[in-house]
Amino acid sequence: MSELVVLGLKLGFLALLWLFILFTGNVIRTDLFGRKVPAAELVAQPASGAAPAPNQPRLSRRALKQLPHTLTVTHGKQAGLQLPLEGGVLIGRSSDCQLLLDDDYVSTRHARITLSAGGYQVEDLGSTNGTFVNNQRLTQPTPFGPGDTLRIGRTLMIVEK
């Protein structure tokens, strides 16, 4: 190939390389400020429930339908709060909990609701003040279904279909 073509290709390649960087800059510029989303659009999405329990057992579609799917706070500061169960909820005051309880008697990671083969279970995660199902303090993972009352600190919760 002639020298001139080689030079042209060389400079052309470098120009494209820098054009890529300019494009990147432009994407960053248009991405600087987020977009405002009305909060109402987000209701369908669980607050931070992207991660279901790691060892979620596979249940048949039918069995899943019969399970409760909402956790409702009935007493306490956050009474009325509803949360989809979706395979598991971590309850506590740490930011990685799906249900962040505003309650002085709740530990950082207090309790966990998990989906097992027989339905939902509650498990205490070594909390200070304990986790209670129907006023029985938990010592082991305990089944938890509609009709049971879960108490953590001064907050009462039930599950509903």
Next chain:
Amino acid sequence: MSDVVGYRRRRGVEAFMLIFAIALGLGGYVLIHLNRDAELPAQWPWAVAALTGIGLVVHIVVRWRLPYADPLILPLVMLLNGLGLAMIHRLDLGTDPVMHSAELQLMWLVIAAAACCLLIIFLRDYRVLQRYTYTMFLAGMALLLLPLVPGLGLEKNGARIWIHLGNYSFQPAELAKLVLSIAFASYLVDKREVLALAGGRVLGIDLPRPRDLGPILVMWLVSLAVLVFQKDLGTSLLFFGLFVMMLYVATEKPSWPILGTLLFVLGAYLGYLFFGHVQVRVSSWLDPFSNYDQNYQVINAQFGIAFGGAFGTGWGLGRPNLTPLAKTDFIAAAIGEELGVAGLLAVMLLYGLIVARGLRASLVARDPFGKLLAAGIAFVFAIQVFAILGGVTRLLPLTGLTTPFMSQGGSSLIANWVTVGLLLIVTHQVRRPVADQSFEPQQWLEAETTQLIPVGAGAGSPRPGASTGSASSGVGSEETAPITPITPISPDEGGDEPTEVVQLPGGRP
């Protein structure tokens, strides 16, 4: 809480930039053959299919699992990989029996991209990693010190940073980078307040308490051990620098980087005094021409970059093969020779942009663990690229680090792709529009109960301060209550019912 701020998905932008990046990598590959033989390479359809396939699969996985992930990280990484592959292929052609390490590297790229995809598919929420602080810490340390195990470690080119498993050799430190950034991030989330607040003030600098110095001293000693026994300057610098920078990010105290720099200078000086391999590196940095044979590699890299000039010799027209280890440590010198300073600066800028995207994710992150993790990953890349490119261009003493994504080598490629996978996961969680869960401080105060003061200590009086004290502390701090081994009080025993509420002056009416 009427509006929340979120980011657009921008997957279309990612697809476009990805195609652009792959086209640039392939363009380099085609130009090599055009410049050398004036014809298209015989296997060009395969190269196009392979790179496009990798890009397509990763893009689809990201689109499926992480729709809000940062749109720029993947194209930047693919471009660096494409340029690296083309340059390795070019160096293959330069050897007399033509080597085929670019094909092998392409295979490693497939494995690395697959590892990244698997991580993205199986770990969507990075926050679960926060639970394994000390396990991660121990695993990282073990990986870092694994090459010292007799029989397993392997000494290559003067540094003992390899282990061999069967026919393959592997650099465990590459994986340790990722594991230790996770460990540091979750450790600092727990401890940042005590590290930031406790301690005295000397000469206007807040010094931490002596007992809080434990972790930084452990890291310093491990880094020194790596320097002394593995003879690897780069790894040692990388891990200590990473830890110090993350401490700074977590505590916002300038005393940490100052202390870290002092410790580093002390360690480096001791290393220089006592170890020959450090002295060799320093002399080849400050005065390479004093010993031409010993500093042959560094000198040749300088000649190569000088030969390239501003715009380079063009793909395939330089002589980068003269530099030993041009495919691994000195691939940046090869780029500098054939693409010139313009190309080398562009490559540096690409790394800078990856770092900037990581820091951006860190700024936007709502939870401290995400903040620290993204910052840590960004710093790993920043320190590593600074150290190796600084070494190649003789800004710093040469450290035997790999150039991320470009250097030949499977373990580095896999570790870096997995790191990028984790960064993508963090950016997805961070950029997703989520109703803001963190309370404003004002709301916190209003929601908090007035301090309970027990009057007439009954059978199980509540511990004073235990109820309200921990409520206002941030998410990062551990609860104070579990430390006291008093029998837990449950409301059934009438224990934690507030006996009497005493209004404090200035409290709520």
